[in-house]
Amino acid sequence: MSGVIGIYSKDRNDVSLLTYYGLYALQHRGQVSAGMAVNNNGFVDYFKDLGLAHEVFPKEMIDRFVGNIAIGHVRYARDNSTQLNNAQPLVVGYKQGALALAHDGAIVNFKSLKEELEDNGAIFQSDIDSEVVANLIARYHKDDIEDAVISTLKDIVGTYGLILMNKDMLIGARDPQGIKPLSLGKLGDDTYLLSSETCAFDTVGAKFIRDLAPGEVVFIDDKGVKSVLLESRPRKLCFFETIYFARPDSQLDGNSIYLFRREAGRQLASEHPVEADIVIGAPDSGTVAAIGYAEESKIPYAEGIVKNRYVGRTFIQPNQELRELGVRLKLNPLRENIENKIIVLVDDSIIRGTTIKRTVKMLKDAGAKEVHVRIAAPPVKYTCHLWMDTGARKNLVADQMTLEEIEEMSGADSLRYISVDGLKRSVEDGESFCAGCINGIYPIPKSE
Amino acid sequence: MSGVIGIYSKDRNDVSLLTYYGLYALQHRGQVSAGMAVNNNGFVDYFKDLGLAHEVFPKEMIDRFVGNIAIGHVRYARDNSTQLNNAQPLVVGYKQGALALAHDGAIVNFKSLKEELEDNGAIFQSDIDSEVVANLIARYHKDDIEDAVISTLKDIVGTYGLILMNKDMLIGARDPQGIKPLSLGKLGDDTYLLSSETCAFDTVGAKFIRDLAPGEVVFIDDKGVKSVLLESRPRKLCFFETIYFARPDSQLDGNSIYLFRREAGRQLASEHPVEADIVIGAPDSGTVAAIGYAEESKIPYAEGIVKNRYVGRTFIQPNQELRELGVRLKLNPLRENIENKIIVLVDDSIIRGTTIKRTVKMLKDAGAKEVHVRIAAPPVKYTCHLWMDTGARKNLVADQMTLEEIEEMSGADSLRYISVDGLKRSVEDGESFCAGCINGIYPIPKSE
C-alpha cells in the first residue's frame, strides 16, 4: 500500500509545499518512507528517505523545491523491506529527459516484464514496480510521451494508481478495473491535483472534481486536462480500501468511507444482535462501525479503551517480565465502562487474530462480564496478489480455523462477522468492489 | 501544570524503567520537559531535558539508571518558559546528602520565602518552586528528614503534589486542601508508587491504593508507608483537573474522570437542549461530554471532525496565503455528517475563544445548517494563581464579553455553558472542588 499525489500548476511555483501537506494527509497509507520530486523549468530535483513526511522534509528543503509540477509518495513496506532504494518517487533520466514516477499498486506481470527487459540488457537499482514502468516508457518514447505511456500501460497487468511527471506534464493513470483509487481535484483556477484519496484535497483546500474512471489516463499540462480511456471494464475497487485503509473523511468512487463504515456497523447489528450494556470500538479502527452498531442496536456507544497519544518511534519497549507485570503502554481500559458490563466490541476486520485476542483479554482483565466481538468485515481467507499486505495464507486465521475455533481463540463470549451480503449492502453498488480476499474471486488472476 | 511520579521498591532495581513508563502515562500533563532521578545505594543519578519522555530518555540511559527509588517529572511551561534549568526533578546535595524533588503546583508565598532565603545568602539556579523547598529542607534538616519536611511544609502556602527522594526514602505530600491530586499505588508486595494520576498505576500494572488526604505526608522506606496528617482542611480539588487536565481513565479522589465528563454532558443536555441531527465532540477534548450529551438528548452521536494522527514537532507550518487557501492540516470535517445538518458541538471549556470560533467556522464552511455550541464547563472568568495556566485576565473571553457577545463572536447559532450547579451535580460531592476560575472564590488568597 502506498499513497500518491501529484500537482500541476500553471502559475504557482510552491507546489512542493502543497505536495508536502498532501503527503501528510495520506500518511496513513504508508509510514516507511516519503519522497517528493519537483519540476523547476525542466530541472527535476527530488528527495526521499525513510520516515514520516514531516521527518523526511525539513523546511529548508521544501523552500528550495521551487517549481510548478510535483509528485509525492508515502510507502508502506510489503515484506518488511525498509531499504531506502525502494522509496519513491523514482526519478530517471532517459533519451527524452527526466521522468518521475509514483505508484500505488502491484504489477502482476512484473517478473516477466523485468526478465524481458533484462534480456535486453536493462539494469535495475531497486525492487519497485516503477522501475519496470520507467524502462518501458523509455523504450516506447520516440516522439510522444502520451503514446509511450499508453503503450506501456497496455503491457502492464496489475493494479495502479500511477502518477508521472516530466518537465511539462503531470500524468495520472488508474488500472482498467479501478482496483486502486485515484481522484482528480482542483485548486483555484489553474492548479490540478491527483491523489489516492480525497482527504488530501481537503487538506490543501482543493476541490474534488471526480474519480478517474477505471482504465482512464489523464494528461495535465498548460492546455488543461486531457483524458484518454484505455480498456475500460466494470469497476472493482478493493473492498479493503473502504474497510480499512482509507481515511474516514475520504470519498472513494462516490462512497463516503465514514458512512460506509457506519452502515457496515448497522448491518452487523442487524445480522448479529446481542443484549449488552455498551458498544465500544477497537481503537482506532473500529470506532465508526461501533457508532453504527450502537445506533442500530440502541445500545449506548461508549469509549472503552483510552489510547496514549504520545507514542514515538524511539519508545523503549518493555521486557517480558514487565509485560507480565502488566505494563500497558498504548492502551488502557476504562474500568468504569467495562467492569461488570456486557460489552459489544466492534472491530473493522480480523487478519491474524492476535490483536482481537489481546483486546478481549484486556477487557476481561478489567472486569468485563461478557465480551461479544463483532467484525465489520467478513472473514479474510485469501492472500492478495494485487497489493494488499495480508501476508502469507498461513497467517490468515480465517483460512486456518473455523468460526468456532476463532471464537474460542479470541477469548470472547461470542464472535461474529458481517456477511458478504451485509458488507455489500453497506454501499450503493456492492458489486463494484473486489472482494478477492474474502471470496477468492480476483478480477486479475495470479500469473505464473 | 506538571505530572509527578515516584517509586520505592525494596527489591527491584529497575524502577527507572517503571518511572519512564509512568512519565509516559502522565505525558498529557506536560510536554515541555521530562526528567528523572534514581537512587542507587546512596548515589543519585539524574537526567532531564526538553522534550517528551521518550525523546529525552534513550534506552542506554534507562539501562544505566539502576536503583530502587526514583522520581520523575513532566513539565508544562507556564509563561512559555522553555529553559532547561527549569526542568525537574531538582537534584541537590546538602549537609545530609542528596535530595531530589518533583513538584506539581504553585507556592503562593514563593517570593517572600525566596527573599528571606536570599537575605541569608542563598543563591538560586532556576525559577522553580522546588528550589525554595530544597533550601528550606536543607536549613531545617538537622537530625531527621521527616521533621525537616514537615517544618518546610508548614512554611509553604500553596498547592502541591510534591514528591521527594533521598538515599533511603520516598516522600509524598499533598497540599492542605488537596487542590492538587496525589495518589498512592502498589506493585507486587514491596513496591510503592506515588503519582499525580492513577492512569500511571494502570500503565505499569500497579494497583491503586488510595488518594493522599489533603494535608497528608507519606514517608516510604523499607519499613513501609508511614503517614502523617498535617493541617487538614476540607478538600478542594481543582475542578479543571476533572474538566480538562486529567486523562479520562484516571480516578481523582474517587471520581472517574470519564464518568464525570459524560455526566457533565448529560447535565448540559438537560439544561440546554436543542433540536439537532447529530452531536459531535470538539476534538479531542469534547468527545466524552458529547457522548453524554447524545445519550441524554437521544440525538445520535457522530464523529464530525477527523484528526490527522501524524503531527510532529518539526512539521512545517503553512504561511498566511496557504491558510487562506484553506490548507487544513490537523483537522478535517466529515462533510457527510456536517452538510445540511443541525449540529450540536460539545467542548469541555472555553478559555480564549479562538479554538471554538475556528471549529464553528470549519463546520459552517463544510455546509452545516446550524451549529449549536454546548460547553461542559461554566464560563472561566478568573485567572488562577494556584497553578492553572489560564493566562492573563484579558485573555479570558468570559471575563471580557457577555454570553451574547461570545455567542456572536463564536459564529455559532447558539452557545450555552453548563451551570455551576450542573457541573457540581456531575460529581458525588460537588462542594469538594475549587471552582475559583469560575466563581472567583479561591481556597487560598492571592499573596501580595
Added chain:
Amino acid sequence: MSGVIGIYSKDRNDVSLLTYYGLYALQHRGQVSAGMAVNNNGFVDYFKDLGLAHEVFPKEMIDRFVGNIAIGHVRYARDNSTQLNNAQPLVVGYKQGALALAHDGAIVNFKSLKEELEDNGAIFQSDIDSEVVANLIARYHKDDIEDAVISTLKDIVGTYGLILMNKDMLIGARDPQGIKPLSLGKLGDDTYLLSSETCAFDTVGAKFIRDLAPGEVVFIDDKGVKSVLLESRPRKLCFFETIYFARPDSQLDGNSIYLFRREAGRQLASEHPVEADIVIGAPDSGTVAAIGYAEESKIPYAEGIVKNRYVGRTFIQPNQELRELGVRLKLNPLRENIENKIIVLVDDSIIRGTTIKRTVKMLKDAGAKEVHVRIAAPPVKYTCHLWMDTGARKNLVADQMTLEEIEEMSGADSLRYISVDGLKRSVEDGESFCAGCINGIYPIPKSE
C-alpha cells in the same frame, strides 16, 4: 576525485569493518559522500550517504554488514554536486545477478556511450560514470563476467581506478595509461585488497603487493588473483596525485609521496634560492616541500602558522564585519616566528591564487619583513578533462596572468614556481607522468 577500495576474503566475514577503516584512510580523497556494498553469500547489502565515513556508518550497520567481499567509495564532488544519488558504490541487479561498482576517474566518451544506451531505451538514475559501465556490462554479460568486463573496458575511453564486485568475485581495473592509481595488497593468507592508495593497506595492517599495471584487470575469487593485461601503454600517472592528492605516506607506482614532495622542495630551493630567516610551509599542503626547501637551502625550517584542530561542519561562519575585524578561525600566525623575519613560504601548487594571497597577507599583517613564495608545482594552466577538479580555465590564475602579475596579485615580495624539469627530476622517471594541466599535453584527447 574519489577513493576506492575493495576487499576479497576466502575466510573472513568481517571485511565490512576493514573496508570502513580503508575508507577512513582514503578520506582525504573525498569528503562529500561515503558508501559501501557487502556481499553476503550472494545477497548484496549496501549503504551510502553524504558525509564522512565515520558519520555515514554507525557501528550497528557495520556489524550487520556480514560478508566476505566488500567495496567502498569516498567521493569528492566535481561541480559542487552534492546529490545523494551520485554517491557510490552503484549497486544494480541485472540478468546475471547483483553487481556493485566503485569508480575513481572520468570516462571521456561518457556522453556518446550514454546516448547509445539511451537510444536503446536505457534509463539513468544518476550522473555518475559507473552507471554507464554497469549498463555496458549488463549488455555484454551472457556467460562470463570476465568477458563482459573486458568488452566493457574496451568500449571505454578515459581514466579509471575501477573496482567491481559480484556475488563471488572482486574485480579491479586500471586505465590503459595508468593515469589513475590502483594497488593490490594482501592481508594474512587469504584476503586481497584493492585500493587507490597504499595508505589504506597500512591502516588495516595489510601488505602492499604491487601497483596494477596500466591496462591491467585483476579478477579475485576463491581461486586467487587472475591478471589480464588489456591494451598497455606507457604509464602516465597524474602528476597531481603526487603533488597534491595522495597522502604523504602512500606509495604510487614506486614513488614515495613524501620523498617526492621533499625532493620537489629541494629542487625548488636550487632553482629559486632566496636569502631568508626561516622556511615555513603553507598549512597543511606545503609542509613536506618546505622541509625539503629548508634542507637544501640550509635555512631553518619553522612552523609559521598554527591550525585549529577542532573545525566541524556545523561551525558558524563569521559575517563580513567580523572578518574585517580580523576574526581568524582556522589559522593563526606564530608572530614570534614571523615578525621582522624574511620568510620563505612554500606551497604545493596554485590554482586560483586566492589562498596564497590570503596567506601572504596574514604573514605581512603579523609583521613579516619579506615573504617569498615558492611553489612546488609548475603553473597550472590547463583544465583537466581526465578527472581533476581544476575548474573552468578562467579560474586558473596561471592561465589568466603572467608570473609578474601573479606575483603582484599575491602580495609577496617574490613568487617563483618550480620548473617542469625540476618537477620531473623529483621522481625516478619523470616521463611516466601526465602533466597535462601544466603543459597541455594530455594522453587522451578531449572528445567532442
Added chain:
Amino acid sequence: MSGVIGIYSKDRNDVSLLTYYGLYALQHRGQVSAGMAVNNNGFVDYFKDLGLAHEVFPKEMIDRFVGNIAIGHVRYARDNSTQLNNAQPLVVGYKQGALALAHDGAIVNFKSLKEELEDNGAIFQSDIDSEVVANLIARYHKDDIEDAVISTLKDIVGTYGLILMNKDMLIGARDPQGIKPLSLGKLGDDTYLLSSETCAFDTVGAKFIRDLAPGEVVFIDDKGVKSVLLESRPRKLCFFETIYFARPDSQLDGNSIYLFRREAGRQLASEHPVEADIVIGAPDSGTVAAIGYAEESKIPYAEGIVKNRYVGRTFIQPNQELRELGVRLKLNPLRENIENKIIVLVDDSIIRGTTIKRTVKMLKDAGAKEVHVRIAAPPVKYTCHLWMDTGARKNLVADQMTLEEIEEMSGADSLRYISVDGLKRSVEDGESFCAGCINGIYPIPKSE
C-alpha cells in the same frame, strides 16, 4: 583544566559570537563541555552542554544571544566526570541579581568552605568549585560587588583564572601566585576581553594588552578597567601550561609557547646528543621541540608519522583481533623516513608511558634501526592537587620506575629527559614557574 573567556563591550551587542570564536580558540583546553552566558540589559541567558563549542551552539542560539557582556567556558573532565551539571558557566540568581561564573583551576580549601556553607543550610547542585564561589559572593554582597568579590577571594585558597559577570560588569581574577594564566585584551575602542590564553585574542582580532598580575582582580564596566591588587606573591605559573597545555601560538606571562618549546628541544639536544639520521616529533605534541632538537643537533628534521585528520567522536573502534592484525587508524609511520634509520623521537612529556611505548613500537615495526627517545620535560613524579590531571601517583611511570626501567619498558635504544635546569633555561625567568609535579615543591600545600 578548563578554558575561560569573558568579553565586555560598551557598544557591541554581538559579543556572544565573539565568545563563541574565543571558545573555539580555547577548545584544546577542554573538550568535554562548552557553555556561554550572555547579559542582555540585565537579563542573563545561557546554555551549556556536553560537546565541542561548535557542536553545542547552533547558529540560531548565538543569534538569539544578543548582549554586551558574555563569558564562556570549555571544560576538561577531571576524574572522567562527564555530567552536564558540572558544565560551566554557572549562572545563579541571588539577592543582588544574576551572576555568572567561569573558573579554570582548583580550590584547595573547597571542602572546608563547602562544609561551612552547608552548615548554614546551603544546597549544591554540582561538584564544581564555582558553586562555592557563588555562594560566598552571595553572602558577602551587601552593597558592593567589588567588595564581595574581594572578600570571597580572600577566603579562597587555590588556583584560578576566574571570570565573573553580572548585569553591568565583567570581572576577572588571577590567583595570588599566578599559577593559572589570565590575560587582558582589547578589540576596537570599547571592547575588553579576558582569556586563559592569548590565542583567543588573535582569533577574534583583538589585541593583547597584558597578563593579569598574580593576585590581581580587574573590574570592567562602562567606566573602563579598574584593577585591584590583592595579596601578590612571586609568580609561579604552572610549567605544564608551557610544556603541554597551551597552544604554541599563545603567549603566557611574556613567554612565547612556541619559542619555549623550541628552546627546550635545543636544550635537550645539548644535554642528550645522539648520532642519528633524522629527528622526528611525536605527533602532535612533540613537533616544536623536535624542530628545536634538529636545529641544535644539525640532524635533519623530518616527518616520521602521518596523522589521519578525519577522526570523529563516532568512530568505530577496532576490536582486539583487528588491533593485532595491525589496524592502525590515527597514525601511520612514514616508512621511507624510518626504515634502516637511526631516529631521534622527541616528545613533550611522559606521564604514564603507554603512548611513548606504542610509538617506539610503531617505529621499530616500520624498520627503524635505532630509536632514541628525548623528552622535553623532566620526569613527572608528583600528582598535582592544584588542578593538573596527572591522575593517581601509581600511574606516574617516573614515580614507579627508575630511568633505566622506563628506558627498557619503552623499547627505545635510549631514553633521556631534559634536566630541570635545562627546562628552566628554556624561558627567561625559569624560577617564576611551579614545577611541583617534577620536584614536589608546591606553592600551595595540600590541605587536609
